[in-house]
Amino acid sequence: MRKVVIAGNWKMFKTQVQAREFLTAFLPKLQDVPQNRAVVLCVPFTDLATVAIQLDGSRAALGAQNVHWEDSGAFTGEIAAPMLTELGVGYVIIGHSERREFFGETDETVNLRLKAAQHHGLIPILCVGETKQEREAGETEARIFAQLDKDLAGVDQSNLIIAYEPIWAIGTGETCDCEEANRVIGLIRSQLTNPEVSIQYGGSVKANNIDDIMAQPEIDGVLVGGASLDPDSFARIVNHR
Numbered sequence: 001m002r003k004v005v006i007a008g009n010w011k012m013f014k015t016q017v018q019a020r021e022f023l024t025a026f027l028p029k030l031q032d033v034p035q036n037r038a039v040v041l042c043v044p045f046t047d048l049a050t051v052a053i054q055l056d057g058s059r060a061a062l063g064a065q066n067v068h069w070e071d072s073g074a075f076t077g078e079i080a081a082p083m084l085t086e087l088g089v090g091y092v093i094i095g096h097s098e099r100r101e102f103f104g105e106t107d108e109t110v111n112l113r114l115k116a117a118q119h120h121g122l123i124p125i126l127c128v129g130e131t132k133q134e135r136e137a138g139e140t141e142a143r144i145f146a147q148l149d150k151d152l153a154g155v156d157q158s159n160l161i162i163a164y165e166p167i168w169a170i171g172t173g174e175t176c177d178c179e180e181a182n183r184v185i186g187l188i189r190s191q192l193t194n195p196e197v198s199i200q201y202g203g204s205v206k207a208n209n210i211d212d213i214m215a216q217p218e219i220d221g222v223l224v225g226g227a228s229l230d231p232d233s234f235a236r237i238v239n240h241r
């Protein structure tokens with residue numbers, strides 16, 4: 001059975017003090033989360049150590065937002081997998097559209113990062129999705145299939161989460177229609193060799209649309225940006241029906 005994975009992506013938000021305040025309010029709200037539901041917080045690198053301490057023994061797991069493919073080396077500004085696993089990180093977002101768009105991430109580097117993450121026992125959350133222009137040109141499927149083809153070459157599909165994040169729905173409040181997200185996620189699944197991979201939807205997920213999103217049969221969870229910064233709204237998302 002596919003696991004439900006609810007992940008927060010804090011992006012470049014929250015100092016350590018703010019992270020601790022969030023967790024003090026958020027963690028007590030996780031008491032009734034069903035067993036088949038993973039809760040993950042993907043926080044900035046500087047928050048990992050302090051968040052790891054507070055998450056210890058809790059219902060939530062720790063995630064990072066990127067990882068380099070080498071174990072160490074002269075790569076200024078990058079973070080290696082052993083640095084993450086030492087802190088108890090279990091998940092890592094790879095290939096987020098903001099990395100691809102603003103930091104020159106390519107399908108080739110995404111592929112290297114995925115394999116390195118898996119080699120070190122991290123569960124990667126691979127992000128794929130089309131731009132508004134590609135959608136309007138009828139290129140959504142071709143774009144996503146091309147990303148999957150290159151990103152997943154040689155990647156172990158038994159240790160993987162995929163997030164479908166249409167770029168035009170990220171941070172815009174313009175959520176992808178639930179049925180359309182369900183359709184695209186079904187298409188993504190049709191390209192995989194392992195039908196058990198959990199596939200999330202991401203893009204303007206909020207407390208007021210989570211129930212409709214999770215009612216879709218192909219959608220196995222969500223990757224949440226803005227609404228994961230507030231303990232009440234993220235708790236509502238995690239505790240969806």
Ligand code: 13P
Pocket residue numbers: 009096165169170171172173202203204205223224225226227
């Ligand atoms: P928002 O939920 O803020 O639209 O961000 C989505 C996202 O990029 C999660 O990775």
